[in-house]
Amino acid sequence: MTNEELKYSITELLPVATYDESGEFLNIIIPSDELIPLMKELRSKKEFDFDYLFCLTCIDWKDHLMMVYHLLSKVHKHCIVVKAKITDIQNPKIESVNCIWKTAELNEDEVYDLFGIRFLNHPNLRRLFLEEDWKGFPLRKNYVDENMIKL
Amino acid sequence: MVITGVCLLAFLVVLCFFLGYMERKVAAFMEIRLGPNRVGPKGSMQIVADTVKLLFKEGLTPDGADKFLFNLAPFIVVITSMLVVAPIAYARDFQLWDINIGVLYVSSISSMAVIGILMAGWSSSNKYSLIGAMRSGAQIVSYELSIGLSLISIVILSGSLQLSEIIESQANGWWIFKGHIPVIISFVIFIIASTAEINRAPFDLTEAEQELTGGFHTEYAGMKFAMFLLSEYINLFVVSAIAATIFLGGWMPFHIGGLDAFNHIMDYIPSSIWFFGKTFLIIFIIMWFRWTFPRLRIDQLLNLEWKYLLPISMVNILLVTAMAIMGWHF
Amino acid sequence: MLLGQDHITEEGEFVINMGPQHPATHGVLHLKIGLDGETIKKIEPHLGYIHRSIEKMCEQLSYRQFIFTTSRMDYLSAHINNQACVLAVEKALQVEATPRAKAIRVLMAELTRLASHQLWWACMGLDLGAVTPFFYAFREREAINTIIEETCGTRLTQNYMVPGGVMMDIHPNFQKRVKEVLKQIKEKAHEYDELLTGNVIFQQRLKGVGYLSKEDAVSYGCSGPTARASGVSCDVRKLFPYDGYEQLKFDEILNTEGDSWARYLVRLGEMKQSISIIEQLIDNIPEGDFQAKTKNVIKLPKGDFYQRVETARGELGVYIVSDGGATPYRCKFRSPNFSNLSAIPKMAEGAKIGDLVAIMATVDLVIPDIDR
Numbered sequence: 141m142t143n144e145e146l147k148y149s150i151t152e153l154l155p156v157a158t159y160d161e162s163g164e165f166l167n168i169i170i171p172s173d174e175l176i177p178l179m180k181e182l183r184s185k186k187e188f189d190f191d192y193l194f195c196l197t198c199i200d201w202k203d204h205l206m207m208v209y210h211l212l213s214k215v216h217k218h219c220i221v222v223k224a225k226i227t228d229i230q231n232p233k234i235e236s237v238n239c240i241w242k243t244a245e246l247n248e249d250e251v252y253d254l255f256g257i258r259f260l261n262h263p264n265l266r267r268l269f270l271e272e273d274w275k276g277f278p279l280r281k282n283y284v285d286e287n288m289i290k291l
Numbered sequence: 292m293v294i295t296g297v298c299l300l301a302f303l304v305v306l307c308f309f310l311g312y313m314e315r316k317v318a319a320f321m322e323i324r325l326g327p328n329r330v331g332p333k334g335s336m337q338i339v340a341d342t343v344k345l346l347f348k349e350g351l352t353p354d355g356a357d358k359f360l361f362n363l364a365p366f367i368v369v370i371t372s373m374l375v376v377a378p379i380a381y382a383r384d385f386q387l388w389d390i391n392i393g394v395l396y397v398s399s400i401s402s403m404a405v406i407g408i409l410m411a412g413w414s415s416s417n418k419y420s421l422i423g424a425m426r427s428g429a430q431i432v433s434y435e436l437s438i439g440l441s442l443i444s445i446v447i448l449s450g451s452l453q454l455s456e457i458i459e460s461q462a463n464g465w466w467i468f469k470g471h472i473p474v475i476i477s478f479v480i481f482i483i484a485s486t487a488e489i490n491r492a493p494f495d496l497t498e499a500e501q502e503l504t505g506g507f508h509t510e511y512a513g514m515k516f517a518m519f520l521l522s523e524y525i526n527l528f529v530v531s532a533i534a535a536t537i538f539l540g541g542w543m544p545f546h547i548g549g550l551d552a553f554n555h556i557m558d559y560i561p562s563s564i565w566f567f568g569k570t571f572l573i574i575f576i577i578m579w580f581r582w583t584f585p586r587l588r589i590d591q592l593l594n595l596e597w598k599y600l601l602p603i604s605m606v607n608i609l610l611v612t613a614m615a616i617m618g619w620h621f
Numbered sequence: 622m623l624l625g626q627d628h629i630t631e632e633g634e635f636v637i638n639m640g641p642q643h644p645a646t647h648g649v650l651h652l653k654i655g656l657d658g659e660t661i662k663k664i665e666p667h668l669g670y671i672h673r674s675i676e677k678m679c680e681q682l683s684y685r686q687f688i689f690t691t692s693r694m695d696y697l698s699a700h701i702n703n704q705a706c707v708l709a710v711e712k713a714l715q716v717e718a719t720p721r722a723k724a725i726r727v728l729m730a731e732l733t734r735l736a737s738h739q740l741w742w743a744c745m746g747l748d749l750g751a752v753t754p755f756f757y758a759f760r761e762r763e764a765i766n767t768i769i770e771e772t773c774g775t776r777l778t779q780n781y782m783v784p785g786g787v788m789m790d791i792h793p794n795f796q797k798r799v800k801e802v803l804k805q806i807k808e809k810a811h812e813y814d815e816l817l818t819g820n821v822i823f824q825q826r827l828k829g830v831g832y833l834s835k836e837d838a839v840s841y842g843c844s845g846p847t848a849r850a851s852g853v854s855c856d857v858r859k860l861f862p863y864d865g866y867e868q869l870k871f872d873e874i875l876n877t878e879g880d881s882w883a884r885y886l887v888r889l890g891e892m893k894q895s896i897s898i899i900e901q902l903i904d905n906i907p908e909g910d911f912q913a914k915t916k917n918v919i920k921l922p923k924g925d926f927y928q929r930v931e932t933a934r935g936e937l938g939v940y941i942v943s944d945g946g947a948t949p950y951r952c953k954f955r956s957p958n959f960s961n962l963s964a965i966p967k968m969a970e971g972a973k974i975g976d977l978v979a980i981m982a983t984v985d986l987v988i989p990d991i992d993r
Binding site for chain 3 (some may be wrong): 418496501502566582589590
């Protein structure tokens, strides 16, 4: 499907979604609690069939956190980017997509480790790289480390 | 007796130095590189330097280890491999202990090495060592059977357990030539099974560096580790010497029954050269295995023994017995 | 982190820690393995022993500097990592590299892939207990590294690519040397087959071991030879061509078996394809500039930019979020090894310890790329 068709079909599914088409891919911006229903549709519906989650990450925009999911369909060869906005930066949490794409397990561990987002229904949420008692989340913009050298 | 014993020990140590050097050079030859070439002429003193290094290293005993067994194990391993050296005939009329049950003695003593290895693995208090020791138990006990059966085929043909008599029986031709295909099969099985018995690649599952980081001797350092190396090389020599004695006539020169003139010419070559020539040929073949084959997996290793080697040896024994009874061999 | 505290331990289970210091993990990977006898019940990867937080460092580095941190990720495909970053910056700036630069980049990338696969082949034998192949593969790999060194000045972390092209022109001997090495590799190819491919023990160690189904390969996000051995068509050079790969003739090597042996064959096939790509290009490097003009201080427009390339191990993605400044606002590297690692517990279920070593060898993990 082209970006226009994707946009049309997704608007039918989720009217609250907003779009950003400035880049290479179609970006869909949704509130974080709408994530799982939309993702399940994107994975299971034959005309979408997004079976390959090739990039899962997070961006800290200071006033909110943005989860970014890059999806590709191996069948239709179309790509889409789903961005889920998390407004509660004190205690951020979002549903895990591990039940849809298994690659999410380690990727979400990584995001938990570096951004501090808690994933609900994650089978084994743990700090992947840093120690269990590490203070703070390094990729957050407000993270301070006095040992860090400014280049 | 004491003097002979001391001489034998000195001989074994020198032999191990030589085998260590040979192994490195053979490995280098297989791996298109030079091998040791700095210490001494052609690198021949490299192994001496290594020994000195090992001597000066601290013999560490891990905290959780069973200290007594941990320190005892390397000695048991070395002692068992040295015991097997006793009945070997190095040249004509040069045998330290011509026991009348020579073959039986060799096969029973050599199977005791597993006790030392199990002890080392168990007492190290290291999980990798434990897995290595367990593998070693399964492996040595299984391959013992094939070794025994292939030795028995020659015992049947020569009608004696005594090594000197077995050698004498090959005066008119070595068993590998006289015994047709069944003896060749026995010989091949003996080489495969004894490679497994002495834990060398491709059957080095007890060490399995890439899987178990060193297996049963992971925790050993310094001289205690050197003991394991020493016993590995003595074992290598012993199985090659036994194979040379049983199948290739030991010190017996290459004789063809009936051709007396040819046999006399062969007799001019000293018998010790015949013995060591054959032994080192087999040592080279075993080293060749080591540097070309990948390692087997534990279940494949046991499959090879129980599904292939053991049934083949059993059928082979039948053939050899029939051959001996009917007098089909030369 | 150590024994007995994690949820992996169940009553009566034998847990061993494979790594972070272990000969077969090729670095500081730490796998915690629950065993039943020698059979693997469960694997849990513990990472971070070589975590340098490259993504955080990139947020402070300019768009010319951040490229060089990526050489330290998958150090065996350093050229290709650099290429990904450079392409991402070019995509954002809407600059295109000169034709000569593109050809040089592809040549270097394929030489890197060849060298990387040779190192994999060498370690493959080593992991399965055959030491000799190591030296045979390194003979050719060293020759390739010497060629790369002549042009780039370094052997491993080349840092040769810059936005708009490459840092300097190729060495005058480059074409001659490459042809010599290709000739040598082709002449010696039969030695590889004789040493490992045709060996019965080797085949038995790999066939039917570490099976990964097509669905699982997609779901776990596998890419590169690991996914292609399971029948997933995922060669970025074919699907999303970059730097002129669309004009070159080469095949995507696919295999549907999904076991370690299939992965082995796919990588061997890829080596042949790389040689063919280099042969097509080596006499056809266009004349002209090796670098397009770019500003000294690069500032990307506001927005997200994603660029993927095919490294020797799979799909590397560079995701740059720019707020219009001279440094990335957020930089994410989607590394192929990270996803491939997540499939290893699945592949090794019910296998033996020896099988796990074989699986890790065929997946060809590079640990600094996982940890970043």
